[in-house]
Amino acid sequence: MFHSIIPPYLLEQLERSASDPSLRARYRQSLQHDAVLRSRPAAGREATRAAGGRQRDVYDAENGTDLPGTLVRAEGDEAVQDDAVNQAYDGTGATWTLYQECFGRDSIDGAGLVLTSTVHYDRGYANAFWDGAQMVFGDGDGEIFGNFTSSIDVTGHELTHGVTQYTANLAYDGQSGALNESISDVFGSLAKQYATGQSAADADWLIGAGLLLPGVQGVALRSMKAPGTAYDDPRLGKDPQPADMSGYVDTVDDNGGVHINSGIPNRAFYLVATELGGNAYDDAGKIWYSTLTSGNLAESSTFRDFAEATQATARDLFGDDSPQAAAVTKSWQTVGVLGDQTRLMNAAQTELQPSTPPSAPPPAPEHTA
Incomplete structure (x- = not known):
């Protein structure tokens, strides 16, 4: 179950409009990579559960794509020198705190799911996603998007796809x-x-x-x-x-x-x-x-x-x-x-067509967020 914060039509628009060939290649790579992720389950991995309470693990993919990567900060550890690691730790913590303190929910599954996240995913990856088991953050393309760990609301958005997954399970259509x-x-x-x-x-x-x-x-x-x-x-x-x-x-x-x-x-x-x-x-x-x-x-x-x-x-x-x-x-x-x-x-009512000008989104592949 793959949900990403940047929809494909935005990446497709950026690929068309980019004057820099290296940027075009970066957007194309992100689109191709996302399409692969959408077509398969969460890499056969099971989400990690704890006995309850706030539990966070942050991993570093070191610009690779193997998940989850190397563990670099666990619950209760001091902040590290890497801002992306600390931002992922804080953003997942803020989301857990909202659900626990405002709604009495113990993590996104209501049963103590460990909030696992991976930073520095791929090179110039312009997206962040929930794959059904964990959060994954790219560093951004350096042109349009900065580091995807920088916005608590982006982290909360993606983790909430997990809450919906465990509750109403609304069809993605x-x-x-x-x-x-x-x-x-x-x-x-x-x-x-x-x-x-x-x-x-x-x-x-x-x-x-x-x-x-x-x-x-x-x-x-x-x-x-x-x-x-x-x-x-x-x-x-x-x-x-x-x-x-x-x-x-x-x-x-x-x-x-x-x-x-x-x-x-x-x-x-x-x-x-x-x-x-x-x-x-x-x-x-x-x-x-x-x-x-x-x-x-x-x-x-x-x-x-x-x-x-x-x-x-x-x-x-x-x-x-x-x-x-x-x-x-x-x-x-x-x-x-x-x-x-x-x-x-x-x-x-209006209907988007492939010839729609850049001000409106072109066709998008399925199952993204």
């Missing part, structure tokens, strides 16, 4: 796949907010802030607050995410638009969190987490299925006439998932 992506963005952002003490009002609501290098016209990979505004760069193209169902992209590419349409439920969560105020990992986070882990979601759940499930969860947790229940309903109505959904979808 169409709206259920976009929900899978959105849930990872939600809890990736919450991991950063909890670690930094940010309220919903103070948070930047960006995924991958700080990952883009100076000179790139953009602030992050995605914006939960304002989908479609995270970047607009000649090399990356323009952020294609819609903010509501009137811009829903009906396509067979990108596994049915999983990275593109995830902006719609992302914005719904942002609206709930900011409507309620305070900390997003409190009431809003509890509603989303309880919905994800309730056992009431089908693998093929649609946006509407998930919206109605969050309504039911909010009523169960806080009461039928609670501000929380009202905020959930209002947010899904605002993004067009509840209400006259059919009219909104038919009004402005």
Whole structure:
């Protein structure tokens, strides 16, 4: 089960737009390598389990591709001289802490899974991924992307694919796949907010802030607050995410638009969190987490299925006439998932074609994050 933070259409766009042959080769190599990883299970490896409590192991691939690599820092060890090692240790720790302290979950599987990560994977590898057993971080291409360990929200995003894997197991296609992506963005952002003490009002609501290098016209990979505004760069193209169902992209590419349409439920969560105020990992986070882990979601759940499930969860947790229940309903109505959904979808659906200009993503292979 391979999920990467950079979708293939971005790497394909970068390969087309790169003027430096060495950069083009680097993006091509990343694409080819990811395609191989997507086509096979987690290298036959089993995730490591502990008796419980926070357990982290960080390995160094030393620019190779054998996993997990050489153990360089274990739980309780002092910081080392390598920033990437320390960032991976801190990011996986911040994610564990969010789930334990806010939701009472012991690691991503709920049963003490050791958070294993590998840094310095391959050479110039422009991605980070969860492979069903561990986290893997590339050092970036040095042109567009810096080190992928630098963003807590990226680490939280990828580890949350593991939480979804162990709970609702949402199918990675169409709206259920976009929900899978959105849930990872939600809890990736919450991991950063909890670690930094940010309220919903103070948070930047960006995924991958700080990952883009100076000179790139953009602030992050995605914006939960304002989908479609995270970047607009000649090399990356323009952020294609819609903010509501009137811009829903009906396509067979990108596994049915999983990275593109995830902006719609992302914005719904942002609206709930900011409507309620305070900390997003409190009431809003509890509603989303309880919905994800309730056992009431089908693998093929649609946006509407998930919206109605969050309504039911909010009523169960806080009461039928609670501000929380009202905020959930209002947010899904605002993004067009509840209400006259059919009219909104038919009004402005667009379909991506291979000839689409660089501002929109070209076709993507399957099963990425």
